[in-house]
Amino acid sequence: MRADARRNRARILAAAEEVFTAKGSGASTEEVARLAGVGIGTVFRHFPTKEDLLKAIVTASVLRLAEQTQTLLAEGEPQEAFFAFFAGMVEQAAGKKAIVDLLGDAAADLDSANPVNAWRQAIEALLSRAQRFGGVRDDIGPPEVLAVLLGTCQAALSVGWDDALQERVLTIVFDGLRPR
Amino acid sequence: MRADARRNRARILAAAEEVFTAKGSGASTEEVARLAGVGIGTVFRHFPTKEDLLKAIVTASVLRLAEQTQTLLAEGEPQEAFFAFFAGMVEQAAGKKAIVDLLGDAAADLDSANPVNAWRQAIEALLSRAQRFGGVRDDIGPPEVLAVLLGTCQAALSVGWDDALQERVLTIVFDGLRPR
């Protein structure tokens, strides 16, 4: 791939994230092209379908998340790393309707080539370690955590959502996740 | 209103609920008309705008919910009525993406003519009664409950969702909502 092509790809991804994040996945591909400063044809050359483009920005998001998780895993305090990750994700979700929606769809796809797997595995690692150290109750597994996590991310998209509400909601959810 | 008009209105609402539930609120009004067995013009006579139609099915849903709540309020066991309502709502949410989405939007609209208000008030009643009887922690109010409730409804739309998962997720959420 030529240098300019790679540069264009990155600009398209950034533009798509901004546009779809702001206006939902119903925004037009042409607007993405305009923001990226490329022709519409260039967008379709890199992502043959609008859906491909949407998937790509989810993938990018997920990879960033998985990376953050690595840092948390490497650090101490295993009981709290899990909660820190959870809170961080909810924090980032606010205002990104399109991405949260798509992430939900992607999480369901068990295809082994799915980049979401990296993210899922990171969560599993955080979870099992936190459980081993008594930070999280023992009677739940990854599916419950994923469901509660994504549900809370969706909640973060509500209109009245702010830092104070976020804190209280997380208190509820975290109390539910801790051992009794 | 003539008998046939009322019949058609009901058929259109039923069709709209089915179509939008299955395909999301992006589905076409024409498909609703086809499923209802009426002309497209008839749909627009009853609901002058697509948005009106969407609002109407949310309203219908919400009124059904508010009605169910009345029953729960009238019964004994105030501490558990709240949780029964919560569980019931999550139960019904599964598979109704469009409605849950719209409900989230509607919940934010504080317009006093909003039919969602009936539902919100019912929740507040259930909540405060449950708190008075020690069934729910005291340090939270309606906004947190609404957020957690809608978030859990969203979670119920996940692909892997089934009765077992629902039970475990509700266990987590309910433990978080109960006094420590």
Next chain:
Amino acid sequence: MRADARRNRARILAAAEEVFTAKGSGASTEEVARLAGVGIGTVFRHFPTKEDLLKAIVTASVLRLAEQTQTLLAEGEPQEAFFAFFAGMVEQAAGKKAIVDLLGDAAADLDSANPVNAWRQAIEALLSRAQRFGGVRDDIGPPEVLAVLLGTCQAALSVGWDDALQERVLTIVFDGLRPR
């Protein structure tokens, strides 16, 4: 025809004149029905086609005009009667786009059953009498007068039209119509 039917016919005509006059002939028949206080079906029973309804209000207008002309013909001052009629028609034209437009169409229709004929004949009478008495130049006939009259009515629909402008425009036109 039953009494209520006749009453309805009159109310529909009045409503149609008001609606089409205000919003142009593109206004919907349903609005006419609403203003007339009858069902849409009743409108179509009396006037099987929208076009029929439009024709009917032009006919009514034209008959009123022809009647006014009779009065002018009966009175003295033959040289000025013509100009009085001309000015009166322009006066009435202001703000009645739909009717002036339709009148133009109707005037072209030479069908002998056309009610516009009564109006045309009245104009011819006024014109020839005024010419005989030296009030109007001799080298013109009804077609020129009709054209200038309708043109001036159209001009009266312009946005800036007011009484002062009307007077000055009529001065120009009347000077052109008088013998040199």
Next chain:
Amino acid sequence: MRADARRNRARILAAAEEVFTAKGSGASTEEVARLAGVGIGTVFRHFPTKEDLLKAIVTASVLRLAEQTQTLLAEGEPQEAFFAFFAGMVEQAAGKKAIVDLLGDAAADLDSANPVNAWRQAIEALLSRAQRFGGVRDDIGPPEVLAVLLGTCQAALSVGWDDALQERVLTIVFDGLRPR
């Protein structure tokens, strides 16, 4: 702009002028597309709104007119240049209902970016020059001229209009515009 785009733009304008001229401004955009030999989307790419398309053909007309006026202004015989322009405009109006209608609307719009201004200014120049040389009566200004001009153009749309009638009508109008 690419060569094919410019070619298409021109073909669309030509088609629009023909279609709207023949059938009035109520004709469908689709018909314009068909006549131009392009897809409906192409029409909307060039003119995002039907109104834009209508404005464009009026603008084109008006620019043509303003250009012609320059020639007349440059030539001698100031008293007759005004009448030549007037006659020329009426001549061209015949059969172009949509354009005359829209021109009337546009003339009312005093927005300084309005291309009609070029035309209005040209008329004012012709008029004041003709008045200075005694070709046109002194007691009238641009508004009266505009009204009479547009009114006569409307008259030129009548069904019976032909060269002979046009000549006689212009004789009337011009006599009215000349000093007594």
Next chain:
DNA sequence: GATGAATGAGAGTTCATTCAT
């Protein structure tokens, strides 16, 4: 005769996708 609900063709407009330049 009156009503107004139902109809469906057709309007303007948008947008993912293709392909000539």
Next chain:
DNA sequence: CATGAATGAACTCTCATTCAT
């Protein structure tokens, strides 16, 4: 490889007209 003009199906919405009530 990049461009952006062209495409046309699909969408929401309107309205003259019909017909069951």
